[in-house]
Amino acid sequence: xxxxxxxxxxxxxxxxxxxxxxxxxxxxxxxxxxxxxxxxxxxxxxxxxxxxxxxxxxxxxxxxxxxxxxxxxxxxxxxxxxxxxxxxxxxxxxxxxxxxxxxxxxxxxxxxxxxxxxxxxxxxxxxxxxxxxxxxxxxxxxxxxxxxxxxxxxxxxxxxxxxxxxxxxxxxxxxxxxxxxxxxxxxxxxxxxxxxxxxxxxxxxxxxxxxxxxxxxxxxxxxxxxxxxxxxxxxxxxxxxxxxxxxxxxxxxxxxxxxxxxxxxxxxxxxxxxxxxxxxxxxxxxxxxxxxxxxxxxxxxxxxxxxxxxxxxxxxxxxxxxxxxxxxxxxxxxxxxxxxxxxxxxxxxxxxxxxxxxxxxxx
Ligand code: NAD
Numbered sequence: 001x002x003x004x005x006x007x008x009x010x011x012x013x014x015x016x017x018x019x020x021x022x023x024x025x026x027x028x029x030x031x032x033x034x035x036x037x038x039x040x041x042x043x044x045x046x047x048x049x050x051x052x053x054x055x056x057x058x059x060x061x062x063x064x065x066x067x068x069x070x071x072x073x074x075x076x077x078x079x080x081x082x083x084x085x086x087x088x089x090x091x092x093x094x095x096x097x098x099x100x101x102x103x104x105x106x107x108x109x110x111x112x113x114x115x116x117x118x119x120x121x122x123x124x125x126x127x128x129x130x131x132x133x134x135x136x137x138x139x140x141x142x143x144x145x146x147x148x149x150x151x152x153x154x155x156x157x158x159x160x161x162x163x164x165x166x167x168x169x170x171x172x173x174x175x176x177x178x179x180x181x182x183x184x185x186x187x188x189x190x191x192x193x194x195x196x197x198x199x200x201x202x203x204x205x206x207x208x209x210x211x212x213x214x215x216x217x218x219x220x221x222x223x224x225x226x227x228x229x230x231x232x233x234x235x236x237x238x239x240x241x242x243x244x245x246x247x248x249x250x251x252x253x254x255x256x257x258x259x260x261x262x263x264x265x266x267x268x269x270x271x272x273x274x275x276x277x278x279x280x281x282x283x284x285x286x287x288x289x290x291x292x293x294x295x296x297x298x299x300x301x302x303x304x305x306x307x308x309x310x311x312x313x314x315x316x317x318x319x320x321x322x323x324x325x326x327x328x329x330x331x332x333x334x335x336x337x338x339x340x341x342x343x344x345x346x347x348x349x350x351x352x353x354x355x356x357x358x359x360x361x362x363x
Contacts, residue, residue, distance in 0.1 A: 192250025
């Protein structure tokens with residue numbers, strides 16, 4: 001397998017070269033004249049199992065940007081499942097769409113047919129822009145769907161599991177940094193108090209953490225301030241906040257060349273995918289600044305573990321046991337990164353790849 005240093009630094013239309021660099025198995029481009037549906041399904045690696053990952057519908061500026069997104073997201077899913085010890089591969093789908101009027105039942109059932117055409121190699125789920133409503137339409141044409149609501153026979157909202165894993169990863173990073181995993185009195189800044197952020201705060205208040213939040217959605221802020229004693233800051237000034245822990249729970253790429261010099265935290269541990277704008281450059285910049293980074297795809301794996309529960313029919317106990325392992329794994333990644341003079345992100349990718357290589361060697 002290639003190292004992360006061979007990755008492309010920016011979007012390009014060179015499809016096969018990118019597939020080689022990111023190590024993708026297959027890409028399906030789809031187009032439906034009748035409904036206006038168009039997009040891409042990326043199957044990154046199916047060594048450990050079928051490629052699972054959500055369907056994102058977004059107003060991409062162009063196809064190159066859409067391809068870049070689906071390649072990076074599907075690769076992240078492979079590593080997320082592998083490092084979390086579950087037998088799923090990594091995949092993702094994107095739909096390029098700016099006109100919400102096109103998003104009819106027929107539009108989604110056609111998408112279900114394209115998922116079905118891969119015969120179970122790809123399992124879709126919810127992501128940005130897709131909800132239980134769209135999942136119900138997709139399910140009319142394919143059974144290769146996960147993250148379904150409980151009333152449809154699924155495992156329900158993954159967010160509480162994701163939040164619990166992030167909480168455990170945060171505690172493990174705190175133990176690594178300070179010698180104790182107590183969050184009592186720790187200052188924690190949470191960017192984004194949506195599904196995951198809200199559940200995360202429920203865990204943190206039980207430990208008497210001092211919580212600061214920022215969100216662009218006033219309703220979500222109100223839901224938190226009515227329930228808990230937190231400080232609210234302007235989303236534009238989060239990097240002015242003096243904090244022990246920064247928890248990105250909104251968007252990717254908030255840890256970048258602009259933000260890293262301003263960061264006033266000792267630890268980064270949050271739910272967002274692809275928090276490092278560039279995993280090599282910004283992983284190293286954090287290391288140089290002495291900031292401990294809990295790799296996102298490890299600690300936000302509770303959601304995919306919940307999907308795995310649905311796919312494999314695991315019990316609640318089996319599912320919780322998998323999520324609880326995030327604590328130990330996070331500590332091990334930070335320790336190994338220090339011992340090998342590497343960054344936690346690179347170390348976590350190496351560990352994820354090692355498991356895939358072992359599975360390949362075993363045939
Ligand atoms: P969500 O959409 O429910 O919540 C995101 C919150 O971030 C919203 O309240 C939104 O208003 C806020 N936000 C958006 N832009 C912002 C900005 N610039 N500044 C501050 N706040 C901003 O999403 P979620 O399900 O809570 O997921 C949060 C993150 O975790 C996402 O990046 C998601 O991809 C990732 N994630 C979620 C899960 C899960 O189980 N839901 C699993 C793995 C990863």
